Every structure is written in C-alpha cells, then in structure tokens.
Amino acid sequence: MITLRNIEKVYRTDTVQTQALNQVNLDIEKKEFVSIMGPSGCGKSTLLNIMGLLDNPTSGLVTISDKNTTKLNDKELARFRNKQIGFIFQSYHLINDLNVIDNVELPLLYRSTSAKQRRDLAKSALEKVGLSNRLRHFPSQLSGGQKQRVAIARAIVGNPEIILADEPTGNLDSAMGNEIMNILLQLNNTEDTTIVMVTHDESMAKKTHRLIRLFDGSQVQ
Amino acid sequence: MIRHLFKMIWNKKKQNMLLMVEMLASFMVVFAVFTLLVYNYQNYRREMGFESDNVWVINFNNSENIASLDTILMFREAIRNQLKSMPEIKAVSYSSANVPFSMSTHNGTLDHNKQGISSVNRYTGEDSYDDVLDLELKEGRWFTKADFGLKDNAVVINSALRERLFGTGPAVGQYIGDVSGDERRNKIVGVVKDTKFKGDFQAVEYDMFHRADTGSYRYLSQLIVKVIPGASTDFEGRLHKTMSSAIKNANVEIEHLSEKRVVRNNLSLVPMIILLIVAGFLIINVALGLFGVLWYNISKRRGEIGLRRAVGASGVSISKQLVGEALVLSTLSLIIGSFFAIQFPLLHLFDLPSGVYIMAWLLSLLFIYLLVMLCAFYPGRQAAAINPAVALHEE
C-alpha cells in the first residue's frame, strides 16, 4: 500500500544541517494497522508528513497504491491526498468557524459531490464515531475527546484507503484515548482501512499489528 | 536595546514591509496636508495691508458709444463729482477691473535691467485710490494731481517688489522697467505695504500701481467707494439709481468688499476643508489598521512575551519594547519618506518657500510618531498584562 525507499530528509539552515530521516525503507501492506514510536525529535512526524505527501523527502521514493508520487505537481498532490488519505492530528485542527458537520464535510468540498450527498456522508461518518447528536455544535463547545472524534469523522468521510494519525491520543486522558483507539481499531477491522499511527503510548502501540521504532532518523526495527 | 529592536524588525522584515509601506504612504499624505496648511496659515497671519470694511465696488460693464476721449473724461468727472457730493461717501476712485477679492487679475512679466520678473500684478487707480482702500505707505507718497502731465509715469510699488528690485537701496525716485524707443518711463513715487487683494490666504506677490491717465478711462469700468459705517440699503438703492441714470447703457451692479472677501476666501477654504475631511478619514483608517495589526501581532507573540517575562523582563519593559519596535519601524519609513519630501524644496516643485516644507516636514514627523505611539500604546499595555505562566503553558 505504502512503499518508502531510501527516504532521506535533511533540514538546512545557514549554519546547521539536520538529518531528520536517514535511509528509511518501509513497506506497509493494505489493511495493516502500523504504529510508529520513538523519542521526541526522532523524525516520526516528518516520516508521517512524507507518507501523507504534505512534505517532500530530500531524496528517495514514495509509492502509494502503486503510484509513484515524486512527479506529481501541487494540484495532483492535492487531489491525491483528497481521495486516498485521511489525516488525524494530535491537536485536532478543527476549523473553529465551522460547526461539526461542516467540519466533517470539508474533504468532500474539494471533489464534486452534491450538497445533499455531502450531508449524508458526513452524517454517517459522525454516526460511526458516535457523535450524531452534536451536528450543530461548534468546536469550542466540545471536549477534547469529542473534538478528536470529529476529526476522525472528517478523516473517514471521503472513504480513503489510508488514515495517517499523528499522536491522536496525545492530548487526551487514558479513558478518552482508549475510546479513540477503539474507533480506529474498528475502522481497521470493518472498513479495511490501512492506518499508520504515530504514538508515544506503548499500550496503544501494542494494540496495533506492527510497531516500527525510529531513533535519530533511522529505523530500528 | 535599540539594536535588539532593529534585530527583531529585521528578522520579520517580510511581515513589517507592508506596515512600513502603509506608514510611508500616510506620511506622504500628512506631509502634503501640512504643507498646504502651513502655507495657508502663514499667508493668513500676514496683515491684509488694506481696509475692506465699508468699501463698495460699482461695476458698470458698458459699451458707451461716446467717441471722443474728451467727452469720456468729462462724463467720468461728472459721475465722480456727483458721488463725492453724497454725504455717505467718504472717498471715490475709478479702478481697473482687478479690484480686491475679484476673480480678475492683470499680471505680466516686468522687464527690469534686462531681467524678467514674472507675475507682477498691475493695478490702475486714481489719486484717491489709497484713501478708499486705506493703503499704508512705507516710503514716499501716493499719486497726486502733480503727477499729471509729467515726462514720466508715476507708479507705486509694494514692499516685496521693492526688496526684489532695490534690496535695501533707495527706491523712491528710481525708474522701474525697461523701455524701448520713445515709451514713457515709470518712476517710483512711493512704496506701500504688501497687500492681500486676492483674499486672506494670498501669498506675497509683486504689485505695481499705475496712476489712471486720460487714455485708461476708456476701459476703467469699476468704481470703488468708501462709505460711512452703517450706510443703509436705502442709500445703496439711491446710489444704484444715480449710477444707472448717469450711465444709460450699462448694467450697474454694486458689491460689498466684505461679501466678496468671504466668497474669495471660500475659494481657498473649501478645497482645504474637503482635503482635511478626506485626509482625516484616511488617517483614522490608517490608525485603526495600525492598531489592529499591532494588536494582532501581540496576540501572536504571547509565547515570546511570556518567555521574556520568565527571563526577567518587567511588564513596563515589555510594553516599552513593543512601542519601541513600532517607533523604530516608523522611523525607517519616515527616513524613506523624508527622502521623497526633501525633493520638493530641492527641485522647487510647486514654487513654495523652503521654510513651509521644513515646517510641514517637522509637523508630519511629529504627527506620525504620535499616531504610531497612540496606536501601539494600548496593545503594549495588553502585552504587559500577559501572565507568563499561562502564555508559556499554551506553547
């Protein structure tokens, strides 16, 4: 599903050169639920951004669904992200000016879907995360766990094959974290969605199929 | 500290670029407004140099069909005497059409010692012209009957022209203007104080007064009269009747200089007021904009401010820093703005005295600094009130 070959990422400023990723090779199969762990600053988020086509590697090859992504331009990248990938962030990144259902509809705005269809899809996505009763609420009226469930609904509404989650439980207490984790596991089970999750939490990582450890930009296991 | 401020600004030069452009544009607007205001105020403060109260103008734009010059002269003399005999009238003089506060100007280039002085106003009046207008003589005398029939024409000039031509040397008795062939020469008999015939906001101009000679009566179609204070409308009606029956084929119109003065001043005042309204609106707009952007910047820098507080900056020093940053930023724009502003006196654009530009420049600097300080003060206070613990926790 996702293939990374010889990925390097180097950040350059005038004086310092930082190697964020060093020769990372990774194969993630369809329907797999993979977690990535490692100390702060080891390059987890960078790796996730590269998988999500939010960032370009300095060198190396990213193939997603058998498609080489290196040659895509801004517009094609945007389309690709829209269709194939759903994102979940640690700090939710909901748009404060939109209510819950409008937030969930967001990915559908960037493809040709009718308003009615958008609404229906968003509702069913919210049902899956158990939030059908909060459609008109604004993000500021929700708890952290609820916000993250909205974010998950937004990630799955476009029916992507891959979900990339950057510490989805990082800002939540363990009860809420477990709740979110259960939703993700269920998604993986019933919808066959491939999930890659960055986490600090060993107990969460244990629930996934495979654990990848990063240290100083290199893959340890 | 200043170095630190510059560093802060330099590191955010992209963001600050727009703010600087805005300050620069505001400075140019303010500079233009102040230039106009200073210029007009300086002119306004000068004395009028003559008295316009109780002076009336009688216009009789006619085309008399009287052929001989002698007849015209006699006829004019008769009118003059008739007016003089009225007890309400203190003094009478025929005048060229450019009476005070009228839209009419007679000016031209004066060639003197082969040197052209442009825009010298020419006024024509009689021996009593200075009595009607209360002109103040600084040297010599006004025209008298004795000036009639001499070899030279008698002229009176104003102080500005006197200084331009003769500096501190003697002026009365001097000839003015180059002549060719057998043209009569103009000899100065007196110097009057500078007058503001073109309204309260007139700049100093060069004036030259000619004595009405027999030839000029063909085209003199204005009379100026000084009346006693409180002359009634009733009297004005009688005066009008007298004039209309004396000059059969003329439209006669009587105007009061005090009213003409208001109209003439409005010509300068109305554009100034419109400009002030527009500029005022622009400045309010800019002030709100600056305030908004500075305020927003502070809310974005809560973390930084929290950190500064944590490492020991006091609230006052934080707010000082923010106001200081805004001032340094405005200084940079003002330096660029001053470069443009200085071109006006250097290139002699618009022909205004350099002093006006310098004054306007100083006022504009002051104004922009005050404006920026005012706009930065409240956001600065807000920043000082930020609780470092909360701000740092947010990060």
Add this chain to the structure above:
Amino acid sequence: MLKNYFKIAIAVLRRRKFFTFISLFGISFTLTILIVLAAFINNIARSAYPDKKRDRSLYVMLMDQRSEKNGRNSGPPSFYFLDHYVGSMKTPEKISIASMFNATNTYINNKKLVINVKYTNDAFWDVMEFDFVEGKPYITQQIKNADKVTVITRDTRDSYFGEGVSAVGKYIETDNETYRVIGVVEDVPVTMLYAYGDMYLPYTLSKRDYLSKELNSNYTAVLLAKSAADLDQMKSEYQDVVSKVPVKGKEFDKLYSHADTYVASYTRILLGDGMESGIGKMFLILSLVAFLFMLLPTINLVNINTSRIMERSSEIGVRKAFGASSGTLVLQFITENIILTFLGGIIGLLLSWGIIFYINQSNLIPNIHLTIDFGVVFLGVLCCLVFGFLSGVYPAWRMSRLHVVTALKAN
C-alpha cells in the same frame, strides 16, 4: 462551494469583530466618498432639467483668437458670430443663443436683491425644456419689437413679489429698468451654465451692443440636432463655418471654436488647447486622483487581511491536507474578501444615499438635486470588485505559499 465560502466568511467576520469593523469602515467610507463625488460629476454631466436633450445637443462656449505676437483673446463668442455664422448652419434643428448671466441689483422694501439676468433668443425656450409655473415664454415678434417682457424663476418671484404670489402681468424692476412678467419657470441650478439665470430677457433688450461685429463677447449657444446620429455631421459643419470666418484685423491670425458635447465644452476651457478638447486629460486626472485616494485604504486592507489570513494558518493547513490545491485556496480567500467588500459596499451605498439626501435637503448648493443612479451604483460595484480583489490577492498569495507542515505547526 460558494455557499460554504460565504458561511465561513461570515463566521470569520463575526469572530474578529474589531478587524471586521476596521475593514468595513475603510471600505464603506472610501466608497462613500467616491460615490458622492461620482454623483456630483454625474449631476454635472447628465441631462437634467431644463437641459434635457443633451444626447443630441452640441454646446459652444469658447471663441479662441490667437496670434504669435499678441497672445490670445479667448472667451465666450459674440451674438453676431453665433447668429450670423453659426445661424447659417443646416444640420441643427434649432439653435439656442443665450448670454452668460450678468448680475444686476434691485432694491425693494429696503432689501437688496441680486438678480442674474440672461438674454436669450426665442429658440432658447425650445431647446431648453423649462417647466412653466405660470405664463409662457416670449416669442419671435416680441423679440423683434424689443418688448420689455421677461420670464423669471420661481425663486425670483418669491423674493420679489412674495411667496407664491402670481406674477404674470405684473412689473418687475431691476437695474433701473421695468419689465412686464409674462412667465415664471422652476429654478435652475447654477451648475447649468447654459440655462442658469434668475431672469430671462429678449436679447434685443441687452444693453451690450449685440450688433457689434467683434467675435468675442458674452454669448453661448446650444445646437440641437434632429437625432444623436447627426452630431458628428454637425461638428464638422461647425468646423466648416468656423474656417470661413474671416480673421478680423491684424491683431490675430488663428481662430479656434468648437461645437462640443456638454462635458467637453467645459473641459475645453479648463484643460483644452486649440484643437484638443481636454476630455481625455480630464479622465486621466480623475482616475489618477481616485487611484491615489484608494491607495492608502487598500494598503491598509492588505495589511489587515494579511494578519487575518495568517491567523488562520491552521485552517489553511487542514484544508491543504485534505486536498485543497493552492489555486482553490486563493479563490476561497479572494471570494471571502469580495464578500467583505460587498458588505462594505452596501454600507457605503447606504451612507452615500444618506449624505446625498442631506445635501439635497439642506440646500447646501441651491437648486441642486443629486441622485444615485444606476451608473453610479454600477461604478460602486465595480469599485468593490477592484477593491476586494486588490486587497485580497496579496494576502491570499502569501497564504497559499504557506507550507502545510508549518501551517499546521503554527497553531
């Protein structure tokens, strides 16, 4: 999609009320000033009472005689020129000849009245469509006889005879002459130079010598064509006539006079030179002034919008992550901005409507009646679009270049 933009635009506006206020203030006031100014210009240029046929009229106000040596003598042409030469033209249906207004005095009941007198021919009453309150205009025969008859305005009647008192048949005295009133018309604003006067008299009563063969004097003319299509032909016929006028004496050797459209007849005096009508120059100056005037508010808006947009970097990041391309985002922000400017535009229109209403009510400028017409509104809408576009494009461009990862981190 548009509905979504609209929704978020409103939400953003409501959240940052202070910024919204600044933006709306700037936009609405700038527009108000532009619209009021446009209404003034429009008022001067548009057909209006009593000069209602401007689309098929040409105007003559300038006779410009020149020579290298003696300089120039320029001013309104003489009655003789307009009657004798221009009067021979074939294309015009009617030619109205009228003097500039002359101020005269009259004294009644211890009160002074300034009455501006205009001398006209009879065609004046056909070309100008005056509304008669009572009576009728003078006719050819009365002009020939030099009958002492006059048409006065309502204002003049009210101040001379008393408010609302019928004046026809009564006598009015000004400038020591007495005239019989035969008609009263509605007032004309002083901006209508070709028609303005307080009192209209047959030109044969003019105290100036209307028979004098000088070319420069004190008269203006309006040439009325049968249809707007004839205007060009009328212009060229006028030039033919002018070219046949003998340049009198040795004083001047060149002679310029033009039959112009209404606005051009003014710009020719202010900005024209010889054959050049100066109307292009006027448009250039007006657009330059408008541009300079809009520059500062625009920079201000760009500044505010940049702040506004950068504040939403998290939103931008999310949108990008979920598949919005840079182009889509730029479009979104420009749309938002145009919505904002339109809101400001509506407020601006309301404000200018209020100001214009006030100007009309207060009689600040006598007899003037400003209107916001379709053209002015269209101009306002156009200004909004330009304004919204200009002030939105730079911030949107900067925002669209924001890298997704940084945008998301910025929160």
